[in-house]
């Protein structure tokens with residue numbers, strides 16, 4: 001079936017791109033162009049007419065892209081029409097009138113995959129490229145789309161095939177014990193080196209997934225220390241309500257932020273305190289959960305009140321009384337880092353440098369003093385922890401799970417080999433590992449993961 005979709009964004013624009021893919025592309029374009037089919041891959045000006053009523057629809061640039069040397073591998077056409085809603089509707093209605101069907105989300109890419117134009121990791125990279133909001137996300141997605149992960153997974157796949165070949169050989173020569181034994185022994189170092197490589201790939205601190213989803217930053221602290229003010233100052237807009245009354249923020253408020261190309265998801269949380277009402281208690285529970293799950297906790301204290309004291313060291317209870325509240329300072333995320341942020345430094349008297357420990361960042365969410373230093377600290381943390389997005393890395397839970405399964409199967413193989421397990425069982429472990437690696441790129445058992453992957457696309461891709 002030949003499909004069509006608006007491939008550019010919805011809404012009014014200078015130009016809109018309508019894409020067509022499938023066997024009837026040529027015939028449809030021929031009819032739309034009143035019999036003047038453009039030369040392949042040469043953009044040409046045409047007056048588009050309704051194929052049956054002959055009514056003029058628009059003046060457009062059109063491209064005729066015969067398969068297989070194009071995106072989907074099928075015959076394709078692209079229409080660059082004027083981007084008004086009525087123009088797009090009229091052209092798309094004309095395509096429906098001649099029996100073409102509106103594409104489902106991701107259907108163009110799915111067809112490209114079906115025709116061997118890209119593997120699953122490259123298709124996922126394309127989805128990420130379309131969804132990339134920041135420079136680092138773009139780089140990571142482009143590396144994946146242009147085959148960095150495919151190359152890595154295929155290298156693993158080849159090592160595994162080698163090990164499988166040795167085991168299969170040992171089964172074929174089971175009558176000749178020496179040869180069988182020798183072949184089997186060759187499989188072990190291959191499997192061992194691959195298991196170690198998969199282990200290393202898994203121990204990446206989830207950097208690819210974090211960059212893809214955004215680095216999660218929770219702002220926590222006692223009520224009224226200025227958490228919402230900081231969120232607004234960083235976001236550059238009034239995303240959260242700021243009010244001179246403790247307990248203003250009840251729920252977690254989220255904004256996305258691009259700092260030097262790194263994607264951050266900033267969360268403002270309810271002030272941590274002995275909550276009186278159930279609603280407040282729930283707010284505090286959510287605040288603690290956000291801090292627990294965060295990659296970075298901005299533990300905020302109000303530097304303008306109380307006695308100056310030292311922040312207790314990690315794991316040390318109490319310490320000297322601290323100016324402001326220490327509720328924020330006392331929170332530690334489960335796997336992320338904590339930055340101590342001392343707010344309201346615009347209020348006299350300013351805290352002496354270092355009053356809150358050498359690592360503290362002094363800011364005024366009101367006057368924006370110190371915000372650049374805070375942003376720089378976040379960017380430094382991101383680049384040291386997650387890199388620049390170019391090295392091939394796991395970017396999805398799906399990949400992590402499959403690599404984990406492959407590794408577990410290889411470990412089972414190695415344990416079995418040590419324990420003198422029958423070669424038939426050993427071969428089964430390797431096949432399991434191959435299935436897992438095969439699902440990564442889509443070589444085997446792909447149907448069950450297809451829906452999930454292509455569902456991430458928008459219509460027209």
Ligand SMILES: Nc1nc2c(ncn2[C@@H]2O[C@H](COP(=O)(O)OP(=O)(O)OP(=O)(O)O)[C@@H](O)[C@H]2O)c(=O)[nH]1
Pocket residue numbers: 222223224225226227228229230241242243244245246247248249250269270271272343344345346347363364365366367
């Ligand atoms: N002088 C000064 N006032 C600030 C600063 N940051 C916040 N404030 C004020 O402190 C009060 C509380 O600010 P919020 O940003 O609502 O504080 P919060 O921590 O989100 O408060 P809760 O929602 O109650 O947890 C408001 O009156 C702000 O204007 C600052 O840097 N300097």
